[in-house]
Amino acid sequence: MPFVLKDFVAPKRMKAFLFLIRELGFTQRDAQRYISKGRIFIDGELMRDPGGDVEGLFQCVMFEPVSRGLDPVFQTKSFALFDKPSGVLVHPQNRHTPYSMVDEIRHRFGPHANITHRIDQETSGLLLSAKDKESERTLKLMFENREMDKxxxxxxxxxxxxxxxxxxxxxxxxxxxxxxxxxxxxxxxxxxxxxxxxxxxxxxxxxxxxxxxxxxxxxxxxxxxxxxxxxxxxxxxxxxxxxxxxxxxxxxxxxxxxxxxxxxxxxxxxxxANRLAFTFEGVRYDLVSQTNFISEAFEAMG
Missing domain, CATH: 3.30.2350.10 (Pseudouridine synthase)
Known part of the structure; x- marks a missing residue:
């Protein structure tokens, strides 16, 4: 299960969002959003105040990604391309989702890696992920500006x-x-x-x-x-x-x-999703899925 409840200790009374920033590497925005989503518990009670304090033992709901061994089909220092199977979620629907592509990506590339666009759960094919926040912002903006040939x-x-x-x-x-x-x-x-x-x-x-x-x-x-x-x-x-x-x-x-x-x-x-072409940091990429979609399609037809 990717979402687990973990114990943490604040040695002295402090704002919860400061603990997340100093001890867990959150940005202030992400820390406050994390608290607002109901991810911190004190004595079993949910913390609802984004400006609340922690002291001593408390619990955080943490995302611990798991891998099912899905390798990227192409990658650079900034991004990785996966060939997503049909039936796999791109993002977890809730805390009880056992696996999604976010698991695979963050298991391999760390907590700052993220998916840059969406495809439906039942749609198979190419899914582009960024390995860092700067690349994520750039690639997402390229999708928004229709600079991706899909x-x-x-x-x-x-x-x-x-x-x-x-x-x-x-x-x-x-x-x-x-x-x-x-x-x-x-x-x-x-x-x-x-x-x-x-x-x-x-x-x-x-x-x-x-x-x-x-x-x-x-x-x-x-x-x-x-x-x-x-x-x-x-x-x-x-x-x-x-x-x-x-x-x-x-x-x-x-x-x-x-x-x-x-x-x-x-x-x-x-x-x-069979093909994705774009220019990133001065390099032109024209990437094609390695999946034999026609064979898989006829198999799915029974």
Whole structure:
């Protein structure tokens, strides 16, 4: 379990955030945020005051990363690139999450290493992490400024005959009329969103098409929603393109792999972050996943 309760001793009365700064190397901002999240306990009671004091024995909830042996596929002194398997979380959802990519990264590169962007839990492929705070700020800003050339592979239902640019605004908005509030949907009041789709190969025996998707904006679930919008949902998508009752069952982990294959075409989302190209500190990188996504996709289809 990455989050553990550890004992610490403050030899004299002092502000808790000062203890974290002096003894554990926190910045003042991180120390105060850490306390606000409820990570310090005194005599079993949660400290709620960011300006509170500690003296003698107290406990802190600490993140102690564990590794499952996932090696980076490429690295420099500033960043590392991992080929994330489908089903692995990028960040822990809560203190009880047994493993995420944050574990792997901080186990290898220390507490200041961090992930620079997000991909869905069921999406496989390239994930970029920074090894230090300065590199993290630079790389995250590059993602925000759309200086990263990202390419994805996806299997979609049906035959796509030609390349297409999907230019449809996306919004996150509650829908009280639905049993499941779709996380993202096309809406005229949404943010501008654009995805280029290149057709690679049609598989008539499965009535599905392998495509390359290039998101020109970085909205949540952008590729999934855009392909669903043009009537070609991604094979294995348990949300977009499914009946609301089945979405609820999936979210409640109440649907078997066999039933999911029957309803969506695969037991996982067939979306893979395949390529990442960018210029960092004057060097051009064009990095490609080493995963055989096509083989894994057919295996996931049963």
């Amino acid at each position: 390419r994805y592979l996806a299997f979609v239902h049906g035959k796509m005959d030609a390349d297409v640019t999907i230019d449809a605004p996306l919004i996150r908005q509650p829908d009280d009329s639905a049993l499941v509030r779709m996380i993202v949907k096309v809406h005229v009041e949404g943010k501008p969103s654009r995805t280029d789709i290149k057709v690679l190969h049609y598989f008539p025996e499965h009535d599905m098409t392998l495509v390359e998707a290039k998101p020109l904006t970085g909205r949540q679930h952008q590729i999934r929603v855009h392909l669903f919008h043009v009537k070609h949902p991604i094979v294995g998508d348990p949300i977009y393109g499914q009946d609301e009752e089945d979405v609820i069952r999936f979210l409640d982990k109440g649907i078997s792999d066999e039933e999911r294959i029957g309803k969506s075409g695969a037991k996982r989302l067939l979306l893979h």
